[in-house]
Amino acid sequence: MLIKKRPSWALNHSEVTPESVFRSRRRFMAGLAATAVAGSLLPRFSVAAPAPVQGQSLPFTPMPDFSTDEEKTPFRDVTHYNNFYEFGTGKEDPSRYAGEMVVDPWSVTVEGECDRPGTYSIDDLVKPLDYEERIYRLRCVEAWSMVIPWIGIPLADLIKRFEPNSRAKYVYFETLQDPEHMRGQRSVFSTIDWPYREGLRMDEAMNELSFMAFGLYGKALPKQNGAPMRLVVPWKYGFKSIKSIVRIRFQETQPETSWNMIAPQEYGFYSNVNPEVDHPRWSQKRERRLPSSLLSTNWIDTRKFNGYGEQVAHLYKGMDLKKYY
Amino acid sequence: MLRLRMPLFRLLVFAGALLPFALLVMDAFGGRLGPDPGERLTERLGLLAFQCLLVTLFMTPLSRWTGSPVWIRVRRMLGLFAFFYAVLHLLAFLQFVIGWEDLWVAFTKRPYIVFGTIALLLMCPLAITSTRGMMRRLGRSWKPLHRLIYPALVFAWLHFLWQARSDVGEMMAYAVIAIVLLVVRVYWFGWRTLVPLRRA
Numbered sequence: 001m002l003i004k005k006r007p008s009w010a011l012n013h014s015e016v017t018p019e020s021v022f023r024s025r026r027r028f029m030a031g032l033a034a035t036a037v038a039g040s041l042l043p044r045f046s047v048a049a050p051a052p053v054q055g056q057s058l059p060f061t062p063m064p065d066f067s068t069d070e071e072k073t074p075f076r077d078v079t080h081y082n083n084f085y086e087f088g089t090g091k092e093d094p095s096r097y098a099g100e101m102v103v104d105p106w107s108v109t110v111e112g113e114c115d116r117p118g119t120y121s122i123d124d125l126v127k128p129l130d131y132e133e134r135i136y137r138l139r140c141v142e143a144w145s146m147v148i149p150w151i152g153i154p155l156a157d158l159i160k161r162f163e164p165n166s167r168a169k170y171v172y173f174e175t176l177q178d179p180e181h182m183r184g185q186r187s188v189f190s191t192i193d194w195p196y197r198e199g200l201r202m203d204e205a206m207n208e209l210s211f212m213a214f215g216l217y218g219k220a221l222p223k224q225n226g227a228p229m230r231l232v233v234p235w236k237y238g239f240k241s242i243k244s245i246v247r248i249r250f251q252e253t254q255p256e257t258s259w260n261m262i263a264p265q266e267y268g269f270y271s272n273v274n275p276e277v278d279h280p281r282w283s284q285k286r287e288r289r290l291p292s293s294l295l296s297t298n299w300i301d302t303r304k305f306n307g308y309g310e311q312v313a314h315l316y317k318g319m320d321l322k323k324y325y
Numbered sequence: 326m327l328r329l330r331m332p333l334f335r336l337l338v339f340a341g342a343l344l345p346f347a348l349l350v351m352d353a354f355g356g357r358l359g360p361d362p363g364e365r366l367t368e369r370l371g372l373l374a375f376q377c378l379l380v381t382l383f384m385t386p387l388s389r390w391t392g393s394p395v396w397i398r399v400r401r402m403l404g405l406f407a408f409f410y411a412v413l414h415l416l417a418f419l420q421f422v423i424g425w426e427d428l429w430v431a432f433t434k435r436p437y438i439v440f441g442t443i444a445l446l447l448m449c450p451l452a453i454t455s456t457r458g459m460m461r462r463l464g465r466s467w468k469p470l471h472r473l474i475y476p477a478l479v480f481a482w483l484h485f486l487w488q489a490r491s492d493v494g495e496m497m498a499y500a501v502i503a504i505v506l507l508v509v510r511v512y513w514f515g516w517r518t519l520v521p522l523r524r525a
């Protein structure tokens with residue numbers, strides 16, 4: 001028997017699908033390469049999760065083990081105080097202008113070092129899985145934070161289905177580029193080289209905390225929060241949690257990421273929440289937990305890895321986090 | 326007639342310059358500054374300070390274009406409003422953005438804060454010498470001293486630019502206005518009149 005060394009996140013094919021079925025499907029898939037139907041051939045595991053529809057409720061299972069019991073930031077604030085520069089740099093710009101974005105139909109291109117590349121509809125991506133609710137802290141690099149109940153699926157479960165191969169060391173994500181409907185992308189003075197890009201090391205992506213969100217507060221994601229699907233990596237600064245994803249690529253080399261391209265001395269590839277490493281323009285020791293008010297600013301001390309060290313600190317063992325910020 | 330209209334005009338300008346402050350206070354009490362009101366307040370006060378500087382610098386060209394001296398008579402008041410908003414902006418920053426912590430680091434290591442501080446420091450002597458008594462005392466040195474407003478504007482703009490995260494469109498629009506205001510002076514009075522502290 002051929003034993004190939006596989007990264008720990010790569011499920012053995014036989015665990016997923018009987019070998020013969022897998023092989024025949026593989027042959028069939030090859031014939032269909034790059035066609036839009038790839039997703040419909042994926043195995044179905046359980047009750048179908050409905051695709052998110054703007055404003056509609058989603059069924060979910062609460063996951064207390066993955067949830068903080070801190071006070072949640074109100075829905076209104078979560079949906080009206082956003083950084084989503086595709087719609088402008090002001091915090092209200094996204095809630096004002098994201099309505100212009102077209103999210104239906106939506107397709108996600110999966111490519112690179114994996115055995116199941118293709119173009120998937122949101123339906124294809126969510127149907128075989130169940131939604132979970134996880135209440136995570138979100139720490140913005142600008143020194144404010146929120147507590148948000150996300151609805152989604154573990155990123156690892158999603159990624160496994162694309163069967164990344166052993167050369168997949170990183171996963172790259174890309175946001176929709178559609179200047180006609182995203183006014184921030186029309187600005188000639190923007191220093192962002194659109195589309196917005198983000199990336200994770202493969203072991204970070206496969207960590208149990210990494211989450212692909214399709215909703216929040218029990219409902220499909222509002223457009224300003226990154227509809228129809230966005231990443232949530234709670235131990236990293238918010239900008240790593242890329243919104244409105246249209247492309248996922250597995251690659252061997254570290255991907256270029258937007259903020260790192262603009263100001264590498266301010267935003268590293270890792271961008272783990274770390275009170276010991278200041279942003280060159282401000283301190284990261286504390287954060288304003290929103291909602292804040294003029295009478296009480298609601299300062300709290302920022303925790304390393306945003307308080308998720310137990311789950312993720314091992315990923316960075318031996319790394320100098322002052323250098324790899 | 327003119328004697329009666331001037332105080333009224335000054336009153337109108339005063340009210341106009343104070344109006345944004347009133348709106349800000351109303352928004353603050355009405356809870357309309359969003360979930361991070363301190364940050365919003367700081368931003369709006371900074372922008373008001375900068376806009377007041379530009380409006381102040383607009384008075385000289387206005388008086389030339391309209392041939393009326395009334396604009397010059399409200400110029401000092403508008404400059405003081407710029408200072409007023411800048412001081413409030415600084416206080417808001419200290420209270421809400423950094424919470425009075427790590428002051429030394431903030432004011433020495435962070436270039437955009439340093440630029441803002443230089444701008445404010447340059448405005449201080451102007452505010453102090455803005456009274457009629459001081460004008461009389463300083464005589465011919467008053468004008469060269471008050472040309473410090475030009476470097477103050479430049480530093481304030483650099484400060485504005487430097488705190489941008491990615492989109493600098495707004496800063497560029499303001500730069501165009503600022504450059505026009507400076508260039509017309511060079512055209513009318515020669516570039517030497519832009520140099521502060523030097524008697525022409």
Ligand code: HEM
Nearest residue numbers: 364368371372374375411415418441442444445481485488
């Ligand atoms: C000690 C002096 C100063 C300090 C510490 C300071 C600090 C700051 C900070 C922290 C911000 C960013 C606000 C935020 O987004 O949180 C800011 C923005 C700004 N400041 Fe200052 N500042 C100073 C002086 C000034 C002066 C003198 C002016 C103008 C006359 C000015 C004009 C501005 C403007 C226009 C902005 C941008 C507001 C916006 O985002 O729309 N600042 N300042």
